[in-house]
Amino acid sequence: MARGCICCVKYMLFLFNLFFWLGGCGLLGVGVWLSVSQGSFATLSPSFPALSASNLIITLGTVVMVTGFLGCLGAIKENKCLLLSFFIVLLIILLAELILLTLFFVYIEEVRENARQDLKEGLVLYNTENNAGLRDAWNTIQREWKCCGVTNADDWSRVMQEKVVPDSCCQQSHLNCGRNASNAFWIEGCYDKAEQWVDANKHLLGTIAMCVLIIQLLGMAFSMTLYQQIHRAGKKYEA
Numbered sequence: 001m002a003r004g005c006i007c008c009v010k011y012m013l014f015l016f017n018l019f020f021w022l023g024g025c026g027l028l029g030v031g032v033w034l035s036v037s038q039g040s041f042a043t044l045s046p047s048f049p050a051l052s053a054s055n056l057i058i059t060l061g062t063v064v065m066v067t068g069f070l071g072c073l074g075a076i077k078e079n080k081c082l083l084l085s086f087f088i089v090l091l092i093i094l095l096a097e098l099i100l101l102t103l104f105f106v107y108i109e110e111v112r113e114n115a116r117q118d119l120k121e122g123l124v125l126y127n128t129e130n131n132a133g134l135r136d137a138w139n140t141i142q143r144e145w146k147c148c149g150v151t152n153a154d155d156w157s158r159v160m161q162e163k164v165v166p167d168s169c170c171q172q173s174h175l176n177c178g179r180n181a182s183n184a185f186w187i188e189g190c191y192d193k194a195e196q197w198v199d200a201n202k203h204l205l206g207t208i209a210m211c212v213l214i215i216q217l218l219g220m221a222f223s224m225t226l227y228q229q230i231h232r233a234g235k236k237y238e239a
Contacts (some may be wrong), residue, residue, distance in 0.1 A: 014076050018068070024063070024064030078226070086223045152188070
């Protein structure tokens with residue numbers, strides 16, 4: 001009976017982590033593809049130059065892969081050391097998420113102001129050498145989101161020539177349209193657009209966060225259940 005329970009939990013945990021590991025492989029692949037094919041697309045923040053989409057996805061994919069591998073190997077080998085390591089890794093990730101989330105909401109106004117200021121400082125680098133990634137990022141965002149600057153088009157006039165904005169700010173975009181002040185530019189700033197997008201998708205983002213939380217809790221529950229079952233069965237394993 002005890003052996004049957006162990007096998008049941010064992011294969012449930014293995015399948016759970018197999019999908020987890022495959023998801024990590026997928027994320028890592030997407031991150032590498034972005035890094036190779038969109039290498040010039042970088043972060044908008046001069047304070048965190050490594051904080052690009054590709055680097056974030058690669059990091060996330062690596063963490064998910066390693067965690068899933070620990071869970072898979074620990075389950076299939078019925079290794080208490082690996083199962084405990086898997087549980088501890090998930091616990092650390094969960095605690096880190098909760099701490100970061102708490103700090104974010106406690107200092108949300110400071111975060112917003114620092115983000116705006118950091119983005120504005122990044123505008124200064126728009127036309128400088130070796131910053132094609134930042135330039136491409138701003139052009140893509142302004143063109144896709146139909147926005148201009150951080151708060152408005154005036155942000156560009158403070159860092160570029162008078163009454164000059166990137167062509168991606170133009171409502172009817174064409175070469176050098178940003179040099180003509182009589183052209184119509186997008187009115188809203190990109191920071192406000194980003195906040196509007198988050199507000200419009202808050203239910204979806206909340207659902208995703210809840211699913212991630214449930215997955216983490218299930219992984220912790222499965223691993224600890226299997227750990228306890230193995231311990232009670234009195235089996236001896238090498239660490």
